[in-house]
Amino acid sequence: MSNPINPNLTEQLQKLQQKYEVMGQDLSSYLDGLLYADYLTYWDYIHLDTLLSLQTPKTHFPDEKVFIMYHQITELYFHLILWEIEQVSENIQPTEKYLCDRMDRINNYFKQLVGSYDVMVTGMEREQFLKFRMSLLPASGFQSGQYRMIELCSTDLINLVNVNDRASMQHVSIDEQLEKLYWRSGATELATGKKTLTLQQFEQKYNSRFKQLAVKFADKNLKKIYTKFFPTSDDVKKRLREFDELANVRWPLSHYKSAAKYLHKSPEDIKATGGTNWQKYLPPRFQKIIFFPELWSEQEKEEWGKAGLMS
Numbered sequence: 001m002s003n004p005i006n007p008n009l010t011e012q013l014q015k016l017q018q019k020y021e022v023m024g025q026d027l028s029s030y031l032d033g034l035l036y037a038d039y040l041t042y043w044d045y046i047h048l049d050t051l052l053s054l055q056t057p058k059t060h061f062p063d064e065k066v067f068i069m070y071h072q073i074t075e076l077y078f079h080l081i082l083w084e085i086e087q088v089s090e091n092i093q094p095t096e097k098y099l100c101d102r103m104d105r106i107n108n109y110f111k112q113l114v115g116s117y118d119v120m121v122t123g124m125e126r127e128q129f130l131k132f133r134m135s136l137l138p139a140s141g142f143q144s145g146q147y148r149m150i151e152l153c154s155t156d157l158i159n160l161v162n163v164n165d166r167a168s169m170q171h172v173s174i175d176e177q178l179e180k181l182y183w184r185s186g187a188t189e190l191a192t193g194k195k196t197l198t199l200q201q202f203e204q205k206y207n208s209r210f211k212q213l214a215v216k217f218a219d220k221n222l223k224k225i226y227t228k229f230f231p232t233s234d235d236v237k238k239r240l241r242e243f244d245e246l247a248n249v250r251w252p253l254s255h256y257k258s259a260a261k262y263l264h265k266s267p268e269d270i271k272a273t274g275g276t277n278w279q280k281y282l283p284p285r286f287q288k289i290i291f292f293p294e295l296w297s298e299q300e301k302e303e304w305g306k307a308g309l310m311s
């Protein structure tokens, strides 16, 4: 004989019945479905088989898998960061604690990326890298749309304009500022200064989305949120400075270290990036991208990107 029905269960059934009635649904049919449904498993829930089927090298070099997977891991972290920024920007009345907690999450994600970057520096044989990299042209991490989205959601567009045009373009239209975004002068050919195919394809795919994002976040990027709600909070400022340093100095320096390790020697190596101007482009001291310039002293800005300057 089966056990009598637990009174809690009766109450739960009543609540369920109400829930389904509101939508004009018959609870009994859904209970039938429950009777036949399988239990959820870990591997289905996180789509493990799909996840592990997404590493498809273009060559037979084993280290290419490391290269693919670390890019994928980075993109997932970028996704987490964007997820937090989006929630902050949608919150119409954030408390100071809420903003600090969310910034702590974002900073934590970036710290994981900076801390794990050695996967790229020591995790591949240079000889393998230089060979498989040639099979991937003209693709480049430069084409990471999410990296640009993090920038666009974090600060005012003017702070992403070429450093030499920033002062003179404060009051021009969004379209004009978009034309002069700093990265649009990266990925150009060393020899001719022309846009590489890498850059052309990237612009073709993402320019209209970037414009939409720039418009959408003009009044609710992280810089705007902090100046609107907590312009004098030291706790918020501390976290934003940390974010600026992680996103615009420490990650770019870790990344630059890998480019220098793999690419720096012969003209042959330069080919592995499609012959770009990366030495003059990647080090953060050249672009001086700073999301929250008002939180840094003139000297700190002057020396932006010099290793060892910051915490």
Ligand code: HEM
Residues within 6 Å of the ligand: 070, 071, 074, 075, 120, 140, 141, 142, 143, 144, 147, 183, 186, 187, 198, 255, 258, 259, 260, 262, 263, 273, 276, 277, 278, 281, 282
């Ligand atoms: C051995 C590893 C790597 C090397 C040698 C390398 C090399 C480069 C180079 C040379 C550039 C300049 C643009 C170009 O010339 O194509 C670049 C840009 C970029 N790469 Fe990498 N990269 C590596 C790993 C990664 C990883 C793991 C990511 C993660 C998504 C990444 C994301 C980026 C981004 C976002 C840019 C644009 C940076 C900016 O505009 O400031 N790279 N990379």
